[in-house]
Amino acid sequence: MQLPLFVYGTLRDPDLLAGVLGRPLRGKAMHAARAPGFRAVPYPGRIYPALVRAPGAAAEGLLLTDLTPFERDLLDAFEGEEYRRTTIAAVLADEPELHEADAYIPAMSVADTGEDWLLADWQRLHKPRVLGAEAAGAAEIRLKLIAVRPN
Numbered sequence: 001m002q003l004p005l006f007v008y009g010t011l012r013d014p015d016l017l018a019g020v021l022g023r024p025l026r027g028k029a030m031h032a033a034r035a036p037g038f039r040a041v042p043y044p045g046r047i048y049p050a051l052v053r054a055p056g057a058a059a060e061g062l063l064l065t066d067l068t069p070f071e072r073d074l075l076d077a078f079e080g081e082e083y084r085r086t087t088i089a090a091v092l093a094d095e096p097e098l099h100e101a102d103a104y105i106p107a108m109s110v111a112d113t114g115e116d117w118l119l120a121d122w123q124r125l126h127k128p129r130v131l132g133a134e135a136a137g138a139a140e141i142r143l144k145l146i147a148v149r150p151n
Contacts, residue, residue: 019135029066
């Protein structure tokens with residue numbers, strides 16, 4: 001069984017997520033969630049975040065539950081070598097129990113700077129400038145994946 005995917009950074013933006021996947025996710029495919037024991041902090045030298053261990057904290061995010069295996073491969077390629085997908089625990093906003101979920105964590109060690117990475121800041125400062133390029137890059141990845149692995 002495929003685990004849901006916990007996203008905590010730019011993939012929480014519905015426009016960016018739709019641009020990457022080539023389709024919007026709606027309703028029951030996305031659930032407000034948090035990852036206990038983690039924080040989203042700035043990834044050094046980048047405009048997107050890193051998920052780091054932080055006892056007592058909880059990173060805000062979404063659980064994506066309606067991804068195809070092709071879309072998982074697409075997201076792996078989109079996240080690139082800076083991240084690796086690993087299993088963590090997540091809690092839905094309206095439920096107390098823990099759920100296993102995949103999440104992209106940094107491939108390199110990133111320090112917990114004490115500073116939170118905020119989606120609203122990224123949307124205000126960077127989204128208008130990078131959205132088109134990110135969607136175009138994902139479309140290129142999609143075409144390459146389709147050539148080797150049909151939907």
